Amino acid sequence: MRLRLFLLALGAFAVGTDSMVMTGILDGIADDLDTSLAAAGQLVTVFGLAYALLAPVLATVTARWDRRRVLFTALAVFTLANALSALAPGYGTLLATRILAAAGAALYTPTANAVATTLVPPERRGRAIATVLGGMTVATVLGVPLGAYLGRADWRWTMWLVTALGAAALAGLAALLRDLPAATAAPGIRERLAPLRNRQVIAGTFTTFLVFVAVNSVYIYLATAVRPATGGDQDRLSLILLMSGLASMAGNWLGGRLVDRLGVRAVLLTGGVLGALAYGALPLLSGSMPGALCYAAVSPLVGWSMAVALPHRLVSVDPPSAPLLMSLNSSALYLGLAAAGVVGSTAIDVLGGRWFPVVSVVAMAGAVAVTLGTVRRPPRPQAAEETRLVSPSGV
Incomplete structure (x- = not known):
């Protein structure tokens, strides 16, 4: 039980790292892609805007999906998007991959919180949600500084770090997360x-x-x-x-x-x-x-x-x-x-x-x-x- 919650938190850790790590690598992105710092900063803007707009839409579209399928789809999209970010040849491509990563994140985070509440008794649901959200907080302590450190040589290594975290969470959940309750109709x-x-x-x-x-x-x-x-x-x-x-x-x-x-x-x-x-x-x-x-x-x-x-x-x-x-x-x-x-x-x-x-x-x-x-x-x-x-x- 705790291991499955940890794996859900690992996915949240990957999402949190991805959404915040840009702070430490904007200079490297701007220099490598021959763009301004202001333009590089818009990568954060686009990610946040896409997340905010896509979260309710994706939740509605996938309301009748099995929750396990939703989690795997979200992490697969998120992981693929970050791999594509690491390989992006130019600013336009990187911008598009950030939107794709935001879609995966917007689908994963609320689903992970909902799934966490089904893995524990009702009296422990608050702590289960706190465990998953704790992955986001830990990202500010470990993920962001580590990503910034890797980005010293090449910002693309930072994107590969996030890709590895997403892939690890996906593999772990695929192996251990089974027999989830059927999803109820969402508003x-x-x-x-x-x-x-x-x-x-x-x-x-x-x-x-x-x-x-x-x-x-x-x-x-x-x-x-x-x-x-x-x-x-x-x-x-x-x-x-x-x-x-x-x-x-x-x-x-x-x-x-x-x-x-x-x-x-x-x-x-x-x-x-x-x-x-x-x-x-x-x-x-x-x-x-x-x-x-x-x-x-x-x-x-x-x-x-x-x-x-x-x-x-x-x-x-x-x-x-x-x-x-x-x-x-x-x-x-x-x-x-x-x-x-x-x-x-x-x-x-x-x-x-x-x-x-x-x-x-x-x-x-x-x-x-x-x-x-x-x-x-x-x-x-x-x-x-x-x-x-x-x-x-x-x-």
């Missing part, structure tokens, strides 16, 4: 989008979008932002990415506990303010390795804490629609990732490689403003008790 696209009529859902998804624009406008171009500290040295960049990955894991762990203890509003507001301060300080911190490492420790810690609170907020709006709301949150996340590639590259062109993180300050401030205007302060325990005593149900 259509109209039903998936029905919660968008709720203003709180609109505000929640827009907040997710703004937060991930803020986070990724800097993260995608982190090599540019910290170049004064690294001097273009790939080993130093890998160290910064490793620090960022460790902080991401800590933020994911801390965020769940802070949401339970303090509530969504407190986590989003505190995290938003601290995140904006970190982005504003980055042009100054990036002048030295200690400063860059300080930023790499604080910013992901804050960002991943908020990433836990965002879906929690959406689900609390309409708990019976939790699966649909989680899907919408995922789409908003990847739309934010897609937009961040454009926003970040435009900011570099307008503000320069040192001051472009200011755009993330603006996006995060927007997320704080939306949260202030749409998320109510939780009632104090004493006030809640008084309300219960005077209400008809409390008589």
Whole structure:
């Protein structure tokens, strides 16, 4: 049982590495394919946009498929796409293979989470999902720095790494994942989008979008932002990415506990303010390795804490629609990732490689403003008790 969950997590690790590793190899891609850094950054934009748009469509198309077939198809497409990326002779071909990889990822991730819940008793489903999603988090610690390290010599080695991870997950699941329950009918696209009529859902998804624009406008171009500290040295960049990955894991762990203890509003507001301060300080911190490492420790810690609170907020709006709301949150996340590639590259062109993180300050401030205007302060325990005593149900 644990081995099968581990293999599902390995697939998530491959997907997470693929979606984030471009940060460390954009310079190499731009040089090798004779294109600009901004154009190379659009590879991240295209991946995120394709994922966000294809996820609900592919889920609907494959709703009646056996789940084992869906997983194998998703990983096969994902693995093939990354092999083609490694062999891409030019920018146009690489762009097309990134869309194909996003299709495989968009089909794999939600299916893997659903399958994980069928492999364990109901009381362990939360931990099963956490195990699979843990593969995404670990990707920031191991996959991204390792991919960046391999990319020092040739960015294509990074793509071969992701290909190998996808192939390993596919082979393992083919051997060990059997006898899954039959798939139930999935809602259509109209039903998936029905919660968008709720203003709180609109505000929640827009907040997710703004937060991930803020986070990724800097993260995608982190090599540019910290170049004064690294001097273009790939080993130093890998160290910064490793620090960022460790902080991401800590933020994911801390965020769940802070949401339970303090509530969504407190986590989003505190995290938003601290995140904006970190982005504003980055042009100054990036002048030295200690400063860059300080930023790499604080910013992901804050960002991943908020990433836990965002879906929690959406689900609390309409708990019976939790699966649909989680899907919408995922789409908003990847739309934010897609937009961040454009926003970040435009900011570099307008503000320069040192001051472009200011755009993330603006996006995060927007997320704080939306949260202030749409998320109510939780009632104090004493006030809640008084309300219960005077209400008809409390008589």
